[in-house]
Amino acid sequence: MRHFPPRRIVCLTEETVETLYLLGEQDRIVGVSGYAVRPPRVRREKARVSAFISADIPKILKLEPDLVLAFSDLQADIVAALIRAGLPVHVFNQRDVAGILAMIRTVGALVDAADAADQLATSYQQRLAAVASTERPSRKPKVYFEEWDDPLISGIGWVSELIEIAGGEDVLPTLRIHQAAKDRIISPEMVRAAAPDVILASWCGKKVVPDRIRNRPGWSEIPAVRNGRIVEIKSPLILQPGPAALTDGLDAIVAALWPLPMPSELRTTA
Template sequence: MRNFPPRRIVCLTEETVETLYLLGEQDRIVGVSGYAVRPSQVRREKPRVSAFISADIPKILALAPDLVLAFSDLQADIVAELIRAGVAVHVFNQRDLAGILAMIRTLGAMVDATDRAERLATDLARRLAAIAAMPRPAPRPKVYFEEWDDPLISGIGWVSELVEIAGGADVLPHLRAHKAARERIVAPDAVRETMPDVIMASWCGKKVVPDRIRKRPGWGDIPAVRNNRIVEIKSTIILQPGPAALTDGLDAIVKALWPTNA
């Protein structure tokens, strides 16, 4: 980066947008992902320059950013093109709760807001601890979290952790360490055999259709299906590895697990 702290930042995913707003550093943002919806004013305040795996490179370059923030190998092609154009890029790759908190602290340091970022990360960590410490009746409800429906893909690391913090038991915990979605593909029969009490679904930007889940062969005997406990968790609050997942996303999981107490 030629400038420190950077004055013109483009964010290619939503979690860095929300974090910069929470840090009071939103004036540095000159372009955002089309998926950025938090806080609500971002859609009218900031020009949209990208989807998730595609971007309007000329539009980004015209904004003259001194830093572009990206996420994961899925944006590698965009990043490579920007680097070839001489743009400074930082790629985050957080896939668990510790990584999300580290992202907040790192981004804070990058915009010279280290103290504010530390306070934000600490407050979020305390919130997680407080919710995890709440007394819940035993046994823990068994939860299957579905990130995609064709093929079936189970929840990523931070989602699995949040289910447990909320008082649930992930029925496929061994998959949480797999970063790539293709490594979390599961067979319908494998899910059925776990007999989850609650099914939570967030089809990555596509509306969840509970009836499709109910009609899967052999799934009628699953307790979650039998008891009509199929709950959509909006992807904007759970599949973004940032503050949204630790606040509204976690609250939605708690409500799905404990509807009479949430």
């Protein structure tokens, strides 16, 4: 980095943007992902320089950043181009709740706000623990999370963890260890056999169409379909591995799993 803490930061994904705003360090940001919507003011305050797997490299270079924050192997080509151009880049790769908390603390350390970041991360840990310890019926709802509809892709690691924290049971828990979406492709028959009580869907920014789910061959007898428990969770809330997922994303899962009044099949207690 040319300066420490960096004075001019470009964020290529949403979660580092939100983290810097929450830390009160937003004035350091000079460029953001086109998907950044949290907080809403970011859309009018910051230059938009990238999609997820593509970026306007000349525009980023004109912003003269001291630091670029990127995410995962999916942005490897962007990162390589920026490094070749002489820019310092920090690449995150968080895929679970622990990784999200570590990302928050690392962002704080990078901008000389380690104490504030630790306080923020600790507050999220306490919140997660409080939700997980909430007394609920012993019968956990079985949950299928759909990240994409064609082909069917099940939920990534942090989503699966949040389902469990919310008091649900992920019907495909062994798949969450796979980082790449291609390794979480499933068949419709797998979902039918799992018989989820609730279907949560978030199609990576594409609007979820519940009728497409209901009308899949053989799905009419899945309890979630039969009982009308198909719920869309907006992608910015749950599919960005950052503060949104730990707050509004988790709240959306809780609301979907434990609606009031509660479905009769979940009312029995031990």
